[in-house]
Amino acid sequence: MKELRLMKGNEAVAEAAIRAGADGYFGYPITPQSEVLEYLMTEKPYEKTGMVVLQAESEIAAINMVYGGASCGKKVMTSSSSPGISLKQEGLSYIAGAELPCLVVNVVRGGPGLGTIQPSQSDYFQATKGGGHGDYRLIVLAPASVQEMADFAKLGFELAFKYRNPVMILSDGAIGQMMEKVELEEQKPRWTEEEIIKMSPWATTGKTPDRERNIITSLDLDPLRHEKHNEKLQAKYKKIQEKEVRYEKIHCDDAEYIFVAYGTSARICQKAIELGREKGIKIGLFRPITLFPYPGIELRRLSENIKGILSVEMNAGQMIEDIKLSVGTTFNVKHFGRMGGVIHTPNEVLEALEQKIIGG
């Protein structure tokens, strides 16, 4: 039975993770995402489903707990916000290198440094281009509602295990903090030890006589062998790019101009579209749901029938680089966005379109 509730985005992702049959959550408090850990500690899933919840001594310890749990084939996750996510990058690189499934939620706040606690989208590069050292990618999901915070917990775990790759939900402080109606799926049972051994035969579950020992490592001192490993990773990312692109098109059918935006910016763009259409400007929204893989082919196809694109991001212009890679540098594409935790208004966005794209 599905259930309707009024929840914060941070609570929704936590509740959805329990219901998805998560085995463990390891976190550390940081604004604006502390509700994830608070909610789990209040709900006590360890008494209901057996899900482990632990407040670690640092974000670094938390991501390494995720590494340890993921190595056992368990459904494990962590969440944090920008400065904390920076601390997790070493662990994410190891997890990607060792090809482990896990879910990481980044409720982004403005940077750089300690920055601000207000919402931002300034971690786009970090999330979509790797983040830590080495050639690797995360699968990045960008929710634009509390509902998607919940939905992507389940989807995130599915993709993580399908590809043995870390998945990041790249949210922001607004989506994390705001309350909306959310439809929650019914409780899924956690995997049994037998199911884990069957599904993830690579996991360190104890060496039984019927198999060789399992080793989880990201190290290979032989460069040629390590190159092969890198080639395997790249082939996986290519497959993800072919199979897992997700996006949404709103009012694009008759649009002459489009906003490209994700998360909170996408919601603001929807209002800006209303205001624009009232003035007779035919605007649509292209909302990437996966930021890696980026829906570049679909965006290029869309660009063939429009006059210009405004990339709307709460940052100095990061996703616009992926847009330009998709539609070409000669296409009429510009960036607009407020920074440092300031959220642009629909009027500002529409004005930017009129000045930079239509009038530009």
Added chain:
Amino acid sequence: MEENISIEEIRKEENLVFVKTKLLTDKSLSYCPGCGHGVAHRITMEVIEEMDLWADAIGVAPVGCSVLAYEFMNIDMQQAAHGRAPALATAIKRLMPNKLVFTYQGDGDLAAIGTAETIHACNRGENFTIIFINNGIYGMTGGQMAPTTIPGMKSSTSPYGRDVKIMGNPLKITELVATLPGTYFVSRHSVHTPGNVRKAKKAIRKAFENQKLERGVSFVEIVSNCNSGWKMTPNDSNIWMEENMFPYFPLGDIKVDGELVK
């Protein structure tokens, strides 16, 4: 006395005085000849075999000389980022409480970069075992000063000897974790003589047995030599260890059954 025992005769099972545990692979150790790591590996694996816990054992290798421990230990293993092994082990044991979980860490890994993970796992009272190899130096990277390099001891980054006024004090992390409520057994040993090997093995066995009690971390330090890093012959390094390391890091039990040894 028998004069002509054939090789075949010697190899007969009833004539063998030593059999390598199946829990060690046949791969040649990457450690320098004379280093204590090989013995520490062997006794750790022997204890698991003797306790019949092969199918339950999950080990965590560190970064340092024993980064490749998983090549030699024939059990399921994870290789952690530098210093983070106790975080991995925390999750493994909490998610799979019936398994035998241990970390195998050197001094740089455990007492410098991983100090926070070590202290907090010990303080929370996680129910796994830490095997800590202390040779007072960063061996893998070529002999730099470690958190346990004793005053006056030379290394490539303390070439005139550790001057505590400039380089700070060594960290007696074993004594430190013994004071924490979450540790149940803390003991310091060496593996440079047969007698000491036996004592160390007994301590590792106790540390593993303690996991069934669910009373917190069992922590076994092995003060070991690093003849390459110390620029000595294996024998000289053992003598130097006895004369210099043991007075600073005295061998013996520090905490037993949750009580500090007085």
